[in-house]
Amino acid sequence: MTTDPGPLSEAIADAPAPTEFPRVPAQTRVPADAVRNVRVGRHGLYDARRTLMAYEVLFHSGAKDQGDRATSQVIASTFGTFGVDRIAGSRPVFIHLTRAFLTGIIPIPVEPAGVVIEISATMMMDAELLAGVEQLRSDGYRLALIEYRGQSEASGLLDLVDYVKIDVPAHPGWQLAELAAQVTGRGRDLIAGGIEDAPTFDRARELGFGLFQGPLLEKPKVLERRTLTPTQLVCVRLLRELADPDLDIVRLEPTVGSDPGLALRLLRTANSAASGTSGQVSSLRQALVIIGPRRLRSWVVLILIEGPSSASPADGLWKVLARAGTCRLLAPQEAGDLAFTVGLLSGAAELLGASPRTVAEAAGVTGDVRDALVSGLGGAGVALHAVLAHERDDDEGVAASGMSLHAVSHAYLESLSESLRLVEEISGAADE
Template sequence: MPAQSRVPADAVRNVRVGRQGLYDARRRLTAYEVLFHSGESARESTGSGAEVVGERATSQVIASTFGTFGVDRIAGSRPVFIGFTRAFLTGIIPVPVEPAGVVVEIPANMMVDAELLAGVAQLRENGYRVAIVDYRGQPEYSALLDLVDYVKIDLAAHPARRLAELATQVVERGRALIATGIEDESTLERALSLGFGLFQGPLLEKPSVLERRTLTPTQLVCSRLLGELSEDDLDIVRLEPVIGSDPGLALRLLRTANSAASGASRQISSLRQALVIIGPRRLRSWVVLILLEGPSAASPADGLWKVLARACACRGLVRPADADLAFTVGLLSGAADLLGASPLLVAEAAGVTSEVRDALVSGVGGAGVALTAVLAHENDDDAGVGASGLAPYDVSHAYLEALSESLRLVEEITAGGGGG
């Protein structure tokens, strides 16, 4: 394996997401709620106010759940309850994942108005299930109760009589009750007697933290993509090299397309296939989401361009029918170097097909041979290039062209900023 590319310290980071189970009356694990978790306090002043911190925290949770980990790793086949900010709930920003396996939570203290009601109604029409968090019987929530599937009530926040009143209100509207704050057996028994069907709290499970090392998508690439995605005559496949210049974004989109939450049950054989599955609308939502996440690597320089060069060189050494597959194999190989992870782990995390995995790990097939030759060329290993079966001149020529292409693209991105 070649020496790892040098990248900025903020290009690779450890991502954490909190998780807590929801249980049924027989204490069987039924679903998970994902929670914001950071090595830094979410209350830390950023100079932008609490609203921006909330947007960023929510964006990090969504991106981590569906892009970094994949919903299958967080919840298996169980539903995931996840909070969304007002911009997502009202449709200003499209929800970036398909409805399957997702319950959209309306956070506590959300202002209920015609805009929110219309947005929630549209989410339900699109197939999403919706939950109210920390319901306290607010009069303005009356219309909202008719639009949701679940209502969460914190048992510790209400005296017995008030709790019974709230539970009756929800049951009479035909909504499922979720009890939070279950700390002891007596609280659980009280919830059962009031008609609650799902339960959450330290008695059943304390919140836990999942952690994974990931590549940080770059702000400049995402800004450029947002401009490209605003064009009416967009051909989404032409964005492949732009996205390929950012391994962090590419890995996230591969996982998203392959995630159970995206509705794609088949494995992915190329980045281009992933882009077609995701589509322009959802891709635009992902780009906005990444920009909302907050500070990340500022540019794709200092090594990330080498990943794109490797991917382009692999593509240039295979027949046209295998070009997309070879590009993806080179991209995943470079991502593994940047992460300091084995290619097998990266392939499994991305959810690619066995053909991609075998090429990446074992050098099988045309794409595998191309990758073997390109890696040898990067290490100035002429014997290794020859052993691949490809002519050293062809490999050198393909790599020089790929290098030129990657440098030109990076220059366009860094010079163009957010331009389209």
């Protein structure tokens, strides 16, 4: 069933009495491009004992685009959709970046911990690229030179990187030995690519290679997950607000909350082990503070490059924000931020067609959030129960929560009005 925000706006203006608040049907149509299946490739790297040590993440799509957009999709999928902990556990993640990321034209939205940036030796080497790579190293990122065949123009990078990857089958024995000696002589660790059989593995090991990758050890695997696509207009609005040097980042919570896809990415990022807060984040507001304006700006830029995505948040997503806002108003004051996040995750689960438990586990939130979302425990859980009953037009369900129908209706109307105002404001940005 489709719900048109227009008549609801009129109902807000004309509501004659506290007991005659409009009810919103629970079923909401979501744009086809707001929910999609995301895929990312994963290929293990093993040591000489054939123990899994790290993963390389790969672009996976039917498209042939391997440029900035493809790289943005890999980063977004690895760190935002799946969460790096779920892809690699505590192991490092190797990820290939294009020149725009390496030189700082496009900001990298993830922290250095657990990340190894791959740099192609076939890339044009100049002062701008070397300066960018030096800055990444200074920022704490580990670096790997890949596709190395002894190119003289890439020699300047040998002193900056931590790893050098060579495709072993592509070189005759004498040449491979020379390359290995050159790299180990500079104190860099060697990665052997293209390991297809035991003799190739043994030869690389004897030459001093420390990490190995190829069909003998593991074939690339594709991971897939259903996700909400962040909306372009919300990101454009956020970029405008983030341009304010005096911005208090917690003021962005309603805007970010109006886009469940973006909110879920930020919760996963803030809750990752790499950020040092695994399992400690209990609200979207707390996640925003942890991520900070600079990293948030990087995520927004990445999403705009990643596109296309849903053009407007108006179709259905406004209801999620109304639910979250009502939960905040109904919960005890000290649990308001937690309740907002619980309502947001509940709406995201509905849009995704997933169970609340699955969404809570994917977001990596604290036990308090999970218990409220899944079992209705605590002040936030009771508030969510009441709001969901109100949306179903279930007066007995509202009463069972211990809250009055009037209080729940009044809070929902207030939040609905605010969510519609915000959606209208964001959508209006497209015409500016």
